[in-house]
Amino acid sequence: MTATITTPEILTEQFGTVRAQLPGADVPWLAAMREAGLGRFSELGWPNTKTEAWKYTSLQNVQTVPFGLGRSAEPAAKIDVVPCLFESETAGHRLVLVNGHYNENLSLLDNVPDGVVVLSLAEALRTDPQLVEPYLGHVGLLDGQPLLALNTAFMNDGFVIKVSKGAVLDGPLEVIFIGGFEDDTVVHNTRNLIIMEEGSQATVVENHVGFPTMGCVDNEVCEICVGPGAILKHYKLQSKGINSTHLNTAHVDVERDATYEAFLLSIGALLSRNEKTVRLKGEGSHCAINGAFLLRGKQHCDNTTTIEHLVPHTSSREVFKGALDDESRGVFQGRIVVRKEAQQTDGHQMCKTLLLSNKAEIDTKPELEIYADDVKCSHGATAGQLDETALFYMRSRGIPEVAARELLIEAFLGEALDEINDENVRDLLRSKVGHWLARDN
């Protein structure tokens, strides 16, 4: 039995049936933007492995899944306890999306301080489209981005956070995405927006979880503006159900003297991809894109990043670590582009992978594209096995083999986790790594 591929024609048809129900359907600029997205996808078609950016990741199984609205905001199963990272007492603020729809009852947004707006995208598009108009579709550009184009056409819900000039979000905002409660599969076209005005500060933690056995397909897009002097810490834990597909495209603009720090911890999903494009647009801007991927079985995780240094005196740092067991496969494509004007760029990139089985595979492709002549850039990639000598050393001290292996893997991944500046988040993600090692994630 062969499933039908969702061609641009079929998608146009599917779009036709849902467009009137999509949020903000009566907003002219938005309708035009959706049309443009669909049109661009029709030109580009599905990403395939002949495209450099998709060389190691095939979307064959996604191409047969229908695009639509998905079910209602109410989950099929009752959620008694939100699977949150931060306990209620320590939680700053919480926004919950179930099956791609904002769920007000599970969210905790009462204490969001003045100067900070947190709401769902659907609500913003319905009640205050002007809030998002200057940003939506202006950070994430459609060129060469078929998934972003598709998301633009079908975007349905997501989170919007806007931190006004000089405002500080007092605690972390945890955004919990709960998926996999539906009995049929549709693609969730979640669209998120983070707007940091001049001098503002916030920590946003995305927590993507899913019902363990059911599959769902995410085609998420996140657009982020970090204004002059602003600081955004943006962390993400992806531990979705083992049958799901999680595709995330993020575009980030970083202005003068601003800092964007990201960490991507990928543990779940059968197929996952984080594609992140960061543009360092203002002098003195800095970004850190770090992450870890822990895979088993036949899991596949792709981290593809582009960091563009556009002006002088910008810096970037990238540390990724992978632990691959069984027949899993990891992909890391890290591109650093230094434009001609971007003198005194300081860019550092590293990806190290631990292969825990003979059948695991890593494809690493670091790329430096440098047009300026006075820059400091480095990159490195390694793949190896657990150090047998270290293992014996630990065992000779009485540490059982399993525990010794866990300690070594944990220490290996620690180098990436240590890059997380938020101590709480670092500890929380470290404990997730511990659970993965103990196989109780």
Added chain:
Amino acid sequence: MGQTPILEINDLHATVDGKEILKGLTLTINPGEVHAIMGPNGSGKSTLSYVLTGREGYEVTGGDVLYEGENILELQPEERAAKGVFLAFQYPVEIPGVTNTTFLKEAMNAVLKQRGDEPMDAMEFMKFLRGKTKELGIADDMIKRSVNVGFSGGEKKRNEVLQMAVLEPKLAILDETDSGLDIDALKTVSNGVNALRSPERSMLVITHYQRLLDYIVPDFVHVLANGSIKRSGGKELAIELEKFGYAEFIEAA
């Protein structure tokens, strides 16, 4: 008959990568005794230490090893450690990202657990560890750093002694503890080892050079050449070897 020997090696044969390295080695160590094994490079010294501690790739093809009267050749390295066998490595291994404290605590509690004792909590262990570092004159920062990472040669060997002090083995095998040490470091490390000598602890000191034995004075000295013990004697044998070298044993082989 007297007490049960701590270690009894009978006609031990062992291969590495299919090549026979130990060719009928016999040796008995009683509780509290310090034995030195001296021998030229390639005589099988390190192989012996790895066979005794159960390293993978070292295959026993004949003979047996009794530890406190029990055959330990089928036991995992961690099980041997729990029973009180300890190897001070010739080249202590660096473990980036694991602090010495974590490493020692994991080891200590794993050993306690295997012995059926209660593990120590963090506070208890720190107190215990502080006592050990004080005894050995080891600075606090050494236990906070990653295991052996960035340590000098002397620090690495002192760290081995610290591990030995923490795990309190009944049989300590010291594999070329003198290698890479200058005379001052050698004295410091030897003092640490000597502090751990006791009637309940036997030691097997493996070395190429006699000098170490000026500081860790053995009760018995054995010459290992070509995979078996060629001669045994008291500490004066070491001095003789220093004078005349290993030539006669190599030729004899």
